[in-house]
Amino acid sequence: MAGRRAVKPLVVFSDVQSAGAGVLRAALAARSEDYAEGVKVGTLVPGDRSPETPHLPYVLVRLDVTLPHGSMANARCTLRCTVWHEDADRAHDLAQLCQGLLLIHDGTVLRSVRPATGPLPAVDNTDSAVDLSTFTVTVNVRPTVLT
Template structure:
């Protein structure tokens, strides 16, 4: 009887994929609160109240849980949006949530709502922000 070998399966960087989804989807959006939005996976080093980089969208992976079969991973992505004011931060967060919920691609196969958007204030800068989470189903990537 021949030995059964399993394929070598990994999951691509869902945080980077989520940021790229939003970077692409926000480019050229007509909503004023989305104009000039920058999307990244870390807060800019030079962010201060004088240089706030607004609007700014941060995508971060909070957790992941591969399925035992390695056929899927379920990851929590946290999206934090800094805006000119509370309304702009909330509206852009809602738009980001909607854009992620309709996405299906080579890394992220589907997205479900998690929590938020929830309003907050950034302690270091005093800037208004809004944060949300989504649950992303991630496709496996077969290496061999």
């Protein structure tokens, strides 16, 4: 077998942003806290974020950074979650809940979730000036082997 090279497996990483949103969407649907009632989770910034708009509360999940491991056996990603709500306290409470739900998750795509920053209070910089809270988590991502 001299001269034969080992064939490396073809691996890809799933859409971490979508996976994170899916985790929160499913977990929040089962929660009974009043500040989580009617929450929507997505990967796009909502156009109208005023408190009068029926889609609040809203949780945005976005991918910040992806750092694949040299062996392609793992990728480390940073997910940023931004929570818009009716007031600062409810935004913070929902952000805390979302962060906790991600930290206890261990699934087929997202594994080993760790806190990074926040939750940090802020005000939306649009004309709406809606209260929000944001946090980040680092996530180890399991690869998918393609044949």
